[in-house]
Amino acid sequence: MKTLQRTRPAAAVLRHMLLAVGALVMLTPFVYMVSTSFKSQAYVLTIPPQFVPNPATLNNYIQVLTTQDFAAYFMNSVAVATTSTVISVLISSMTAYAFARFRFAGRELLFRLVLVGLMVPAMMLIIPQFIIAKQLGLIDSLPGLVVFYVAGSISLNTFLLLGFFQTIEGELFEAMQVDGANAWTRYWRLVMPLSTPALATTTIFTFLATWDEFAWALTIINDPAKRTLPLAIELFQGQNATQWGLVFAASVIAVLPVIVVFLIFQKYFVQGLSSGAVKG
Numbered sequence: 687m688k689t690l691q692r693t694r695p696a697a698a699v700l701r702h703m704l705l706a707v708g709a710l711v712m713l714t715p716f717v718y719m720v721s722t723s724f725k726s727q728a729y730v731l732t733i734p735p736q737f738v739p740n741p742a743t744l745n746n747y748i749q750v751l752t753t754q755d756f757a758a759y760f761m762n763s764v765a766v767a768t769t770s771t772v773i774s775v776l777i778s779s780m781t782a783y784a785f786a787r788f789r790f791a792g793r794e795l796l797f798r799l800v801l802v803g804l805m806v807p808a809m810m811l812i813i814p815q816f817i818i819a820k821q822l823g824l825i826d827s828l829p830g831l832v833v834f835y836v837a838g839s840i841s842l843n844t845f846l847l848l849g850f851f852q853t854i855e856g857e858l859f860e861a862m863q864v865d866g867a868n869a870w871t872r873y874w875r876l877v878m879p880l881s882t883p884a885l886a887t888t889t890i891f892t893f894l895a896t897w898d899e900f901a902w903a904l905t906i907i908n909d910p911a912k913r914t915l916p917l918a919i920e921l922f923q924g925q926n927a928t929q930w931g932l933v934f935a936a937s938v939i940a941v942l943p944v945i946v947v948f949l950i951f952q953k954y955f956v957q958g959l960s961s962g963a964v965k966g
Contacts (some may be wrong), residue, residue: 716941723747723935730930746935750922756936758911759918764943766828766914767897770835774892775885777836778843783873785844786851787859803841811838812905819906826908835896843888850884851877886954893947897940915940 717737722730723746724739750756785797815834824830862872900916907913922932
């Protein structure tokens with residue numbers, strides 16, 4: 687018994703040490719990015735690296751915000767990511783609700799087809815997506831980004847939401863049905879309010895994926911006025927020398943909306959993620 691009691695504190699200490707090391711590994715690149723964003727180009731590549739910039743400067747942020755229409759690119763990303771997230775979460779919640787609460791012919795086959803979207807790497811779809819976008823007249827347009835961002839995120843969102851929807855007690859649906867509530871009312875007034883954790887999880891995943899997406903935006907956007915933030919950051923990387931101070935300053939600005947979204951939904955994130963992983 688005494689040996690067991692001694693083992694438990696030791697295991698707890700070891701666990702906390704491993705977590706601290708993991709946190710340090712995860713935070714070091716972010717801290718270095720923030721630090722470098724306050725350095726002039728002459729001090730960026732110093733060895734050993736300086737985590738505390740000396741001297742510190744705001745010139746990188748001033749140049750980022752006042753050159754190359756960075757503010758316009760930022761707003762393009764806000765519009766695309768927000769629109770894509772809202773549409774994707776709405777469609778995915780309807781799809782997951784149908785799979786969770788209704789029985790119809792071909793249900794299992796359709797669900798398996800939805801899951802296929804989780805198995806195909808996004809880069810393999812660039813060429814067929816480009817052909818479809820060209821046929822639909824979506825090349826070089828922000829709606830062309832939104833349509834394919836939504837299509838690419840529906841599979842994962844549906845999978846996560848389905849697991850949560852299946853945990854809602856069937857008696858609640860029966861009670862509302864007895865009161866005369868139709869399928870839409872049960873979805874909007876019962877499922878959606880009870881599914882806040884799962885909806886928050888899918889919102890974070892979708893916003894992060896669409897906000898950071900680079901390959902598809904680079905493929906179809908040619909008009910400088912329609913560039914998104916990842917494309918704007920790429921502009922600071924020249925052919926001969928990369929302006930790392932500007933790149934990291936722009937990256938810090940780009941990270942801020944993601945942090946804000948996560949802070950808003952963080953209290954629901956873990957609960958929603960674990961609920962979506964239990965069933966599917």
